[in-house]
Amino acid sequence: MKTMETYAVSFGNVTRHVPVHEPMPGVHIPLVSFLGDVELTRVFAEQLAKHVPAETQMLVTVETSPIPLAHVIASMVGLPYLVVRKHRRSYMERPLIQEVESFMLGKKDVLWLDSRVAEKMLNQKLTLITDVVVSGGTMAAMERLVRRAGGEIVGRLAAFRQGEPETDVFALAELPVL
Amino acid sequence: MKTMETYAVSFGNVTRHVPVHEPMPGVHIPLVSFLGDVELTRVFAEQLAKHVPAETQMLVTVETSPIPLAHVIASMVGLPYLVVRKHRRSYMERPLIQEVESFMLGKKDVLWLDSRVAEKMLNQKLTLITDVVVSGGTMAAMERLVRRAGGEIVGRLAAFRQGEPETDVFALAELPVL
Numbered sequence: 001m002k003t004m005e006t007y008a009v010s011f012g013n014v015t016r017h018v019p020v021h022e023p024m025p026g027v028h029i030p031l032v033s034f035l036g037d038v039e040l041t042r043v044f045a046e047q048l049a050k051h052v053p054a055e056t057q058m059l060v061t062v063e064t065s066p067i068p069l070a071h072v073i074a075s076m077v078g079l080p081y082l083v084v085r086k087h088r089r090s091y092m093e094r095p096l097i098q099e100v101e102s103f104m105l106g107k108k109d110v111l112w113l114d115s116r117v118a119e120k121m122l123n124q125k126l127t128l129i130t131d132v133v134v135s136g137g138t139m140a141a142m143e144r145l146v147r148r149a150g151g152e153i154v155g156r157l158a159a160f161r162q163g164e165p166e167t168d169v170f171a172l173a174e175l176p177v178l
Numbered sequence: 179m180k181t182m183e184t185y186a187v188s189f190g191n192v193t194r195h196v197p198v199h200e201p202m203p204g205v206h207i208p209l210v211s212f213l214g215d216v217e218l219t220r221v222f223a224e225q226l227a228k229h230v231p232a233e234t235q236m237l238v239t240v241e242t243s244p245i246p247l248a249h250v251i252a253s254m255v256g257l258p259y260l261v262v263r264k265h266r267r268s269y270m271e272r273p274l275i276q277e278v279e280s281f282m283l284g285k286k287d288v289l290w291l292d293s294r295v296a297e298k299m300l301n302q303k304l305t306l307i308t309d310v311v312v313s314g315g316t317m318a319a320m321e322r323l324v325r326r327a328g329g330e331i332v333g334r335l336a337a338f339r340q341g342e343p344e345t346d347v348f349a350l351a352e353l354p355v356l
């Protein structure tokens with residue numbers, strides 16, 4: 001359907017008419033982004049903050065699009081957060097590397113965790129934060145990274161679930177596959 | 179100097195002992211990151227927000243590390259912000275592409291701007307936000323992208339200046355090259 005160029009996503013008092021992407025013929029997915037959207041980020045962060053388990057000592061997110069959400073949730077609950085990277089940086093030392101299959105990119109994604117960030121996870125209770133969970137592959141790879149770094153996952157939170165993720169994640173809202 | 183493993187960076191009441199990176203033999207640079215640091219981001223954002231020119235209609239930043247800073251400044255001044263990407267995403271449509279020489283990565287960086295983001299810049303007055311300006315190459319490339327999208331740059335703000343950038347940018351603090 002060539003006419004389906006935007007899709008209305010509503011949450012609380014906020015509505016966004018987001019672009020629709022066609023990753024493969026006949027499959028259309030709404031593209032919600034917290035990047036650049038202070039108001040949308042705030043309303044989701046306020047609700048997600050209530051679901052951060054009390055024993056959480058740190059939040060963990062992954063670049064790039066969930067970063068504003070994790071930042072605002074962290075400021076609300078008064079916890080630090082760590083960012084798993086999707087690209088190698090020249091300053092990384094002995095990074096942990098974890099492969100992931102990403103639905104959005106249609107190729108093997110690789111997660112990178114600088115050893116100086118990984119050290120902060122040791123013996124910590126961490127809650128994962130992301131924006132959209134589709135297959136759950138990225139979240140599962142983040143979880144493996146955290147465990148390899150000696151941390152323990154106590155929560156898995158997403159703003160949106162899209163489809164049927166294979167991972168046990170709490171999502172505030174559903175995004176359809178059109 | 180093998181002992182120089184961290185460097186103390188202070189701003190306002192906040193001090194961070196940051197790692198030191200050696201991008202080439204004998205050159206040591208402190209690595210400050212706003213990713214994951216709510217308090218550091220807030221103190222810099224509060225000061226930078228005062229320097230956003232009054233005529234600004236939108237902020238622009240670049241992934242990944244300056245995103246929290248741009249997000250918090252945007253929320254303080256009540257303006258939207260746009261994010262220039264450093265990697266192609268599968269959902270991008272007719273992206274504008276701009277090469278940049280990045281000191282940190284030691285290789286050609288490429289900036290990507292989805293046409294749906296570029297369209298928002300048309301006839302807008304924009305202020306660039308970044309975390310650390312070294313050569314100014316990334317900021318100059320952002321500026322070219324914004325101009326190609328039909329926007330006008332009215333301000334250039336950075337948290338830190340490191341060395342002698344070739345671009346005219348307001349920075350709150352200096353980071354030494356050690």
